[in-house]
Amino acid sequence: MDPARPSQEILRTLTDEHVLRALMRHRLLTRAELSTETGISKPTAGESVRRLTEAGLVVDTGRRTPGGRGKGRVGTYYSLAPGIGTALAVSIAPEGVVAEHIDAYGDLIARAEAAVGRPARPDDVAQALAEAVDEVCGHGFAGRGDGSVGSGAGAATASWSADHAVRPRLAVVSAADPVDRHSGRLLQLPDAPFLLGEIDPVAVLAGRVDGLVHVDNDVNWAAEAERKADPLDDFAYVYLDEGLGCAIVSDGEVRRGHHGLAGEVAHLITVGPGGVAMPLIEVFGLLGLRRAGGATAIDVDLLLEKRPPEVVSAVGGLIAALGTLIDPEVIVIGGRWGIGLVDDIAQEAARLPRNVQVRAAAVDNEPSLSGARADALDRVRELILSR
Amino acid sequence: MDPARPSQEILRTLTDEHVLRALMRHRLLTRAELSTETGISKPTAGESVRRLTEAGLVVDTGRRTPGGRGKGRVGTYYSLAPGIGTALAVSIAPEGVVAEHIDAYGDLIARAEAAVGRPARPDDVAQALAEAVDEVCGHGFAGRGDGSVGSGAGAATASWSADHAVRPRLAVVSAADPVDRHSGRLLQLPDAPFLLGEIDPVAVLAGRVDGLVHVDNDVNWAAEAERKADPLDDFAYVYLDEGLGCAIVSDGEVRRGHHGLAGEVAHLITVGPGGVAMPLIEVFGLLGLRRAGGATAIDVDLLLEKRPPEVVSAVGGLIAALGTLIDPEVIVIGGRWGIGLVDDIAQEAARLPRNVQVRAAAVDNEPSLSGARADALDRVRELILSR
DNA sequence: CCCTTCTAGGCAAGAGCCCTGACTAGAATG
DNA sequence: CATTCTAGTCAGGGCTCTTGCCTAGAAGGG
Structure with a gap:
């Protein structure tokens, strides 16, 4: 049975998805804005906000003077809950490791780089990977956590600055060697240069991430980034x-x-x-x-x-x-x-x-990492929407 | 907005799709069987049948003694309406043209072959194509129309034998030359053998089919058939x-x-x-x-x-x-x-x-035509479900 | 021949979701 | 302080689905 069985629950889920998606796009919305943005009626949108708030996915931020909107009652602004989920995007190359920690808006929470000696020794690479990821998840360092852009989201993102570790819900890894699609391991192919060696990013990250670790070749991620540009x-x-x-x-x-x-x-x-x-x-x-x-x-x-x-x-x-x-x-x-x-x-x-x-290529600034980052964002959002 | 806006209509549509899909699989079902088959409750399934019957997509066939089921009231059997839609699968090769006309169950309504002289001249091929398709759509010949297999569907499919023409809702064409994806025309590539010449299947079939004409290379269709087998x-x-x-x-x-x-x-x-x-x-x-x-x-x-x-x-x-x-x-x-x-x-x-x-290859009996036929079936069914 | 048994189908009641339209709350403006 | 305007809520209604019960209608047994 391909499509799900019809039931009222489907409608409710759909409504909630619309609301969450709108909040991902616009960060801060009142119930009224949500209603016009999603095309859902006011009472239904309001009910969805109530549900999502209760479930902890959405929070009531401060309110805001309506700025240029003149008269009228002031609305309360809602946004995604701070703890709703983050993702890791990691690039592993002979030049070194870069790890980025992003939130559901795609904003950078933290970034770390770890150099690797040339030629890269597999153990060094694995260690650099672990260090960069740990730093970016708030271990050792108190998270800076103020990487978020945009104005007005202050109340929502402030608690990111909490100095205890945050566990990302997934990781997307770019590696400068062939990657086995099923295991995520790096592979030595006959006659091909093997730049990083037999490292297993899934094993390194499994304990540091709550969900899945997706590994792929850097060129595939670069193509993904290129596709976003064109x-x-x-x-x-x-x-x-x-x-x-x-x-x-x-x-x-x-x-x-x-x-x-x-x-x-x-x-x-x-x-x-x-x-x-x-x-x-x-x-x-x-x-x-x-x-x-x-x-x-x-x-x-x-x-x-x-x-x-x-x-x-x-x-x-x-x-x-x-x-x-x-x-x-x-x-x-x-x-x-x-x-x-x-x-x-x-x-x-x-x-x-x-x-x-x-x-x-049109994208020349960290193309692989950009692609991995974009994919990481898509995946956390998907994860958030699917429950 | 990727998913549709939530509305009650979605649920109703979903229910109807489930019912139609079940009828495509099983040809003949009572309301009670539809209910258990789709997992939808009896009243809802019954209501859907009423709607679909009114819309002319489903018909009340005769009833049937429940066979081995013993006691109990006899149920009325429903099936897809005879005129719900058919599709054409056509193979064009240097050896000749084969056209098949199938219904929404995938049953053969009619089949025609038209030989082409060697080497194939484009005009001859186009004419053979037109002839085979006309024959299979009931022009000139009174449709045999008794190609349907399976028992018990007699009442539903009997009217296929009506001797006036039936217009298929779409055509899927396999051609033994490179095909331009957007126009559906056959292309001569430099240095490559050009077996059929510059024929335009879309132009030939446009007047003979109610909907779209999909043309692709025979090897692609053969691969499709191979995929069904493995x-x-x-x-x-x-x-x-x-x-x-x-x-x-x-x-x-x-x-x-x-x-x-x-x-x-x-x-x-x-x-x-x-x-x-x-x-x-x-x-x-x-x-x-x-x-x-x-x-x-x-x-x-x-x-x-x-x-x-x-x-x-x-x-x-x-x-x-x-x-x-x-x-x-x-x-x-x-x-x-x-x-x-x-x-x-x-x-x-x-x-x-x-x-x-x-x-x-595992499929050796008309692989291209098999692939085209399977695709034609998928597409009529999709067409039927989508309204 | 009638009564029991069993299944198909329909009816009634109820719950959930969404919508429209009207109403209340609350702030800025004059 | 009255007006004006917008956010949010309430009431009513329609639609769809579900469960549970009832009627219709045929087969089988006494």
Whole structure:
């Protein structure tokens, strides 16, 4: 039975959801405003507020002079209850760990960064992760808690400053390595650079978060962020940096594949030097562009200095494969050397039998973390609405 | 506002949907059975039946002795009204056109086939399409109309045999060429075999169908059929016949890409003879496996006779690309020479750095038409429920 | 042949949710 | 202090669903 059985409870739930959603958008509303905002009648909206207040999801804040509204009785303003739920957005990369703690409005409660030595050792990474998250949840530090923007919400958010720890209701983690879709663990793929090592973010965070921990590859989150900036339904995000990554968005959603390894393009067959068919990652080895030592990461500085045409045509093979298999509206290029070579790549793409548009990524400020943050916000809100 | 505003109408609509859905599943039900089947109380179910009967969506059939149920009062059986809506499923291939007319139960009302000469000329194809559809809609022929299976539904379906034409509420078309997602037109891609030519199924069917005409590539429909047989969420369906095709299923849906050309793999870069990188379709040209004449179709018989290893490794490149970009749970192989070489292909796939499972398609009886039919059924039902 | 038994369907009563319209509360304005 | 205007509540009514009981109507047993 797909849709739920009809019952009056459904209507009540729907009403409450509308009210909560309106409060998420506008932070502070009177019953009357709620009524016009949601299209629900005044008595019904009022009743819903009563229910939600009783359940502890909504609180009566101070009242407010109606400002420019002139005469009339003053309304009481309601907002989401302070303890209604927060979420964690975390980015794990070779450069370090960033953790952000956000509330149901998407406001930043706290942010912490923890550096990691190069090359990143898995244990160090896991420890940095734990530290950043602990700091951001108010352990050790008294939470600053005044990160909320917007005016008038003071009364509601003041109690965030309480100096005891807050447990987020979920965490969304971005990791700069392939992620197993089911376990959330980081995976070493054959021949691919393994930047962070075998760490298990779910295990680290399970004790620090009340609900689920969602882990995914950083490029997938970057694509999510890109989609917020430019809401295309079908595109590919090619990330060219120390590692090679690619996110695929079809019909408006990031598609992760069965194991979560969609877009792990290291050994896609492409055109190598001399027109020989070979896996993409081997091109960099052949051209001497991989970093020395055990790490198999690409040497970005060297690559940007030499700008070898062989690299561009190898990427052209990837673009062609994406064009034929995915049929994206555009292909977005990100990553340090990707952005550096984006014009050459676009030129190469224009020569393909099926023309594919190529452009640089629009989001350049912490794209992965932005995507994870947006997802974390969606998920807490969903969690709040669903009960 | 994502969910609808709460209102009593929602509940009533929900109830009616439940009742209709139950009747779609069981064809013949009494009010009492409807009540237990849907979980809705007897008076409410009865009221819904009254509404739906009045609206002409449900009819009172004869009654029936309760068979083995022994004593008790006899109930009156209800079913969907005969004229509630039908759908067309059509397959257009170089071998000919097949049209099927189905009702809301998924039963076949009529089926017609129309041959097309080889090579297929676009005008002939369009005419065959028109003829098959007209026949199946009861024009010219008096509809046989007795295709319905199941017992006891006689009274309800008898009026199908009326010999005047019935207009389907929608059509779903499978075409053996790339299809533009927005216009539904068949597209000639550079270097790819163009089997049917520039025909426009939407234009041909628009006057013969009351609602929308949905056109898609035959391989996508075959994948849909495969999914009904083995409901995997992530797989790829590689079709190797006169033309090369590929369908991509991610998160339980066929993904078509921006223009509808996802999986048109003719010029994916792969390993050609001598290890040279080249577009997939060129491999066949180089090996002399394309048919003579204007048509650039692959000569399947010749290929099956020679079974060149170069073809197998070229397909291996495709498998590798799918594995890396899509990350399917399995790759399903269909098409005449695909099935013929499936073991060789599986062996080749096992040698890839990321092991991908390969198997032959499970559905081998008109896979594209099956997929289109299933979709047509889903869509009429949706149409019926949504009002 | 009549009475019992059993099930389909309908009726009545009641509860819950939402709406409209009118009323009360309370503040600013002149 | 009277007016004006808006927030919030109250009363009434309509609709939908549910439970429980009753009637209709057929089969089976004495």
